Amino acid sequence: MPKVNVKLISGTKVELETRGHNWIADEPEKVGGTDTGPNPYEMLLGALGACTAITLSLYARHKNLPLEGVEIEYEHKKVHAEDCAECESDETGLLDVVRSTATIKGKFDAATRERLAQIVSRCPVHKTLEREIKVFDSVRFLEEGQ
Numbered sequence: 001m002p003k004v005n006v007k008l009i010s011g012t013k014v015e016l017e018t019r020g021h022n023w024i025a026d027e028p029e030k031v032g033g034t035d036t037g038p039n040p041y042e043m044l045l046g047a048l049g050a051c052t053a054i055t056l057s058l059y060a061r062h063k064n065l066p067l068e069g070v071e072i073e074y075e076h077k078k079v080h081a082e083d084c085a086e087c088e089s090d091e092t093g094l095l096d097v098v099r100s101t102a103t104i105k106g107k108f109d110a111a112t113r114e115r116l117a118q119i120v121s122r123c124p125v126h127k128t129l130e131r132e133i134k135v136f137d138s139v140r141f142l143e144e145g146q
Contacts, residue, residue, distance in 0.1 A: 013037070045074040045098065051125035056104065059119050065112060069105035072120075074098060098129070 004018045012033040013026045025043055027033025038046065053070045060067035078094045102120050104113075120126075 041076050045076055048098070048123070048125050048129065049074055049100075051123040052100075052102070052120055055123035056102075056116065056119055059116070060106075065108065065116075066106045067104070069103075071103045071105075073101045075100075 002018070004016055007015045007017075009015050009024075011026075012031075013024060013036055016023050016025060024037035025040060026035055026037045027039050028035050033039070049072045052072055056070050057067060059065075075098070077097050077099075079097050081093060081095050084095055084097060100120070102117075104116050108116065
């Protein structure tokens with residue numbers, strides 16, 4: 001089960017750690033941060049992109065396909081539900097919409113191209129984001145010096 005530890009360093013700058021890997025997240029200066037790392041939404045898109053690229057790579061390796069490279073661009077927006085004709089949702093108010101453009105490099109026949117296009121939306125993170133997600137929070141308070 002994945003586990004990440006997050007520690008507020010100062011202002012909006014946070015340090016994240018998992019399995020000995022450390023990285024920084026922050027907000028842009030225009031919203032009060034110091035812009036020393038990607039913001040949380042950029043990290044979310046990065047997680048989706050990494051998962052998609054890895055999934056394509058593993059699929060190509062498994063099928064012995066001549067995959068030469070993968071590049072994916074993501075954009076996240078909040079849109080009014082009634083303005084999103086392509087969204088199938090009972091939600092009202094604002095919806096989160098993620099758009100991607102994947103570029104898959106390599107020489108493939110039409111059937112393989114179609115299958116690789118399907119694989120783009122089959123990575124585990126993509127599936128998680130499309131399902132209902134439950135987040136259960138617990139909070140502990142420590143007095144200064146504890």
